[in-house]
Amino acid sequence: MLTRPIIYRTKAILFLTTELESTSYILTDTIDSLSEATKQSKRLEWIKEKFEVPPYPTDLSDSSMIPDIISNQLSDKKQDIFECENCGRIAIQVGQTNHFKFYKPETDDTKGILGGQNLLPT
Numbered sequence: 001m002l003t004r005p006i007i008y009r010t011k012a013i014l015f016l017t018t019e020l021e022s023t024s025y026i027l028t029d030t031i032d033s034l035s036e037a038t039k040q041s042k043r044l045e046w047i048k049e050k051f052e053v054p055p056y057p058t059d060l061s062d063s064s065m066i067p068d069i070i071s072n073q074l075s076d077k078k079q080d081i082f083e084c085e086n087c088g089r090i091a092i093q094v095g096q097t098n099h100f101k102f103y104k105p106e107t108d109d110t111k112g113i114l115g116g117q118n119l120l121p122t
Contacts, residue, residue, distance in 0.1 A: 010083040
């Protein structure tokens with residue numbers, strides 16, 4: 001029997017509010033340390049300490065590195081969430097593993113909820 005693969009096109013991340021404050025402080029401190037390293041002409045050393053050089057480019061502007069700084073800080077604190085476009089089933093990553101727990105919607109009107117669809121009654 002040939003089965004059709006489940007397609008998860010809608011992806012989101014789960015970030016615990018308990019991590020928000022500490023992560024905010026870490027991000028602020030990291031960005032401040034970049035600014036300080038730049039002032040002290042130690043920017044290249046800072047980049048090599050925070051990123052894998054190469055392949056990470058060393059000629060980016062400070063503002064261009066901000067999304068990478070944020071990604072690095074969030075990568076071990078977030079969980080991925082996927083929604084099946086066919087049935088609306090939700091898959092939530094278990095911690096930082098490659099395992100997922102699956103949840104089936106109680107009603108059909110929640111399909112597309114991760115994409116912001118069907119949030120209000122019609």
